[in-house]
Amino acid sequence: MKLTILGCYAATPRTFTNPTSQVLQINGHLFLIDCGEGTQVELRRNKIKFSRIKHIFISHLHGDHCFGLVGLISTFRLLNRETELHVYGPKGIKQIITLQLKLSKSWTNYPLYFHELESNEPELLFEDDKITVETIPLNHRIYTNGFLFKEKIGPRKLLIHEALNHNIDVSLYQSVKMGKDVISNEGKKIANRLVTEDPDPPKSYAFCSDTAYYPAIIPQIANTSVLYHESTFMEANEELAAPTKHSTAKQAALIAKEANVGKLILGHFSTRYNGIQGFQEEANSIFPEVELADDGKIFTF
Amino acid sequence: MKLTILGCYAATPRTFTNPTSQVLQINGHLFLIDCGEGTQVELRRNKIKFSRIKHIFISHLHGDHCFGLVGLISTFRLLNRETELHVYGPKGIKQIITLQLKLSKSWTNYPLYFHELESNEPELLFEDDKITVETIPLNHRIYTNGFLFKEKIGPRKLLIHEALNHNIDVSLYQSVKMGKDVISNEGKKIANRLVTEDPDPPKSYAFCSDTAYYPAIIPQIANTSVLYHESTFMEANEELAAPTKHSTAKQAALIAKEANVGKLILGHFSTRYNGIQGFQEEANSIFPEVELADDGKIFTF
Numbered sequence: 001m002k003l004t005i006l007g008c009y010a011a012t013p014r015t016f017t018n019p020t021s022q023v024l025q026i027n028g029h030l031f032l033i034d035c036g037e038g039t040q041v042e043l044r045r046n047k048i049k050f051s052r053i054k055h056i057f058i059s060h061l062h063g064d065h066c067f068g069l070v071g072l073i074s075t076f077r078l079l080n081r082e083t084e085l086h087v088y089g090p091k092g093i094k095q096i097i098t099l100q101l102k103l104s105k106s107w108t109n110y111p112l113y114f115h116e117l118e119s120n121e122p123e124l125l126f127e128d129d130k131i132t133v134e135t136i137p138l139n140h141r142i143y144t145n146g147f148l149f150k151e152k153i154g155p156r157k158l159l160i161h162e163a164l165n166h167n168i169d170v171s172l173y174q175s176v177k178m179g180k181d182v183i184s185n186e187g188k189k190i191a192n193r194l195v196t197e198d199p200d201p202p203k204s205y206a207f208c209s210d211t212a213y214y215p216a217i218i219p220q221i222a223n224t225s226v227l228y229h230e231s232t233f234m235e236a237n238e239e240l241a242a243p244t245k246h247s248t249a250k251q252a253a254l255i256a257k258e259a260n261v262g263k264l265i266l267g268h269f270s271t272r273y274n275g276i277q278g279f280q281e282e283a284n285s286i287f288p289e290v291e292l293a294d295d296g297k298i299f300t301f
Numbered sequence: 302m303k304l305t306i307l308g309c310y311a312a313t314p315r316t317f318t319n320p321t322s323q324v325l326q327i328n329g330h331l332f333l334i335d336c337g338e339g340t341q342v343e344l345r346r347n348k349i350k351f352s353r354i355k356h357i358f359i360s361h362l363h364g365d366h367c368f369g370l371v372g373l374i375s376t377f378r379l380l381n382r383e384t385e386l387h388v389y390g391p392k393g394i395k396q397i398i399t400l401q402l403k404l405s406k407s408w409t410n411y412p413l414y415f416h417e418l419e420s421n422e423p424e425l426l427f428e429d430d431k432i433t434v435e436t437i438p439l440n441h442r443i444y445t446n447g448f449l450f451k452e453k454i455g456p457r458k459l460l461i462h463e464a465l466n467h468n469i470d471v472s473l474y475q476s477v478k479m480g481k482d483v484i485s486n487e488g489k490k491i492a493n494r495l496v497t498e499d500p501d502p503p504k505s506y507a508f509c510s511d512t513a514y515y516p517a518i519i520p521q522i523a524n525t526s527v528l529y530h531e532s533t534f535m536e537a538n539e540e541l542a543a544p545t546k547h548s549t550a551k552q553a554a555l556i557a558k559e560a561n562v563g564k565l566i567l568g569h570f571s572t573r574y575n576g577i578q579g580f581q582e583e584a585n586s587i588f589p590e591v592e593l594a595d596d597g598k599i600f601t602f
Contacts, residue, residue: 012376037372063375071338074364075313092404103393
């Protein structure tokens with residue numbers, strides 16, 4: 001998995017900071033998560049091929065997470081896109097986009113599908129043979145979902161020298177990888193554990209922004225490889241976090257710790273602070289594996 | 302008048318070129334004309350004070366002229382704006398903005414007024430004691446207006462030494478400036494022309510984008526000090542200009558010549574060309590006073 005942060009600052013776009021958007025590369029997919037104003041320019045800056053984006057996930061309808069969407073959809077049209085595009089987001093997103101396309105008489109010449117969300121329970125949004133994407137209902141001022149991207153458990157790993165030792169026919173290797181016991185060329189039953197080992201543990205990525213401190217998400221994101229959790233404020237401004245339903249760095253770290261995630265990435269920083277290093281220090285007092293998002297930063301895991 | 306070009310390129314925002322937006326400073330007003338995606342960042346880059354913008358004029362609802370509007374309106378709210386904002390634009394613009402503010406539960410805390418346009422005749426949009434702003438109906442694929450900003454003719458200039466020579470009482474100076482003949486302290490009637498001279502000719506600025514070659518605008522913009530006219534294409538691509546209802550540099554120059562304007566500024570350049578110098582050369586073959594817009598460029602006149 002490769003995560004490219006296009007923007008990770010709260011509220012308004014500024015000369016050197018961008019609102020929320022990120023691209024997750026996973027098993028051949030390029031998933032765009034949120035799309036604040038200016039996202040299409042950041043995609044260009046980061047040399048991400050527009051045509052490879054086929055799924056866009058919008059967490060909520062606050063402007064810093066979606067005002068770049070209509071522009072991106074329009075630019076796809078101008079670039080003569082033909083491949084279909086799927087947009088997943090809160091109910092209302094279809095009306096916002098289609099109204100603007102209609103009034104500008106600029107309907108897309110490629111298939112555009114909206115998948116509107118309104119459930120307060122996790123929903124499966126996408127599945128293929130290797131991954132799933134599901135919503136993580138969050139707690140913000142308006143209806144908001146995070147997104148959980150999970151690899152499926154792969155086939156068992158064939159230990160080729162053991163398979164040869166046990167004289168297993170090549171035609172049975174696929175069954176062995178599927179975990180089955182097989183009969184060797186000598187007619188002996190070979191237990192699967194003798195010729196395979198566990199597959200790599202599946203990786204997973206949870207995007208949780210924007211949200212108040214919300215322990216209800218912990219069971220769903222438990223043991224996730226990487227958690228991106230918003231930390232708009234630091235603990236010194238906790239009085240701002242609660243009423244605006246945002247989190248502090250400490251609260252994000254508490255969620256990471258309780259959910260036993262592999263790594264916590266902090267983002268959605270308020271621009272009121274001089275630099276973002278303080279967020280890391282605060283979170284590290286609770287949880288060791290903390291990294292800071294920043295515009296243009298790439299995480300590989 | 303001071304004109305700051307925030308963006309002057311056609312179609313999609315890119316890393317180093319911005320879609321249409323400009324700020325006209327005239328008699329104490331800061332008028333924002335069009336508002337493509339990224340305009341709020343360009344306003345910051347050009348250090349233009351957000352709170353001084355009270356009137357925004359939107360030519361048409363193609364994205365490269367208006368997709369930055371909802372973000373700017375939202376940012377004004379986040380900056381705790383209190384002064385009212387007037388938005389002038391095609392019918393539908395109010396629905397586009399209010400739908401998004403409603404769905405994000407982010408209604409403005411300052412007064413926001415929409416003035417929706419649908420007439421095909423010039424309309425007076427704004428007037429105070431020094432200036433007027435009126436629409437210039439254009440010819441594009443969707444309903445589009447240019448905007449004509451005109452200073453009113455000022456009072457006549459008092460020739461103070463002549464007023465003293467003719468022994469005119471100070472209390473009459475205001476009447477003299479208004480063009481009236483007055484009676485001197487000796488009881489003599491003093492003809493106005495003896496103690497005044499003509500005021501400076503009023504300046505005017507016409508913004509015409511986007512539009513096909515459309516000579517119907519010539520009477521309205523005749524003798525304008527400065528005309529900004531779109532020139533999306535050069536004459537070699539005239540076959541693209543006609544069906545998309547855009548103009549070539551040559552066509553813009555023909556309009557400038559026929560309308561006898563003081564200066565032509567070309568903009569809304571297609572990004573298909575290597576550089577924009579060719580636009581100037583092409584227009585100069587028709588009309589001498591041509592300048593090229595460019596992002597961040599300032600014109601004072």
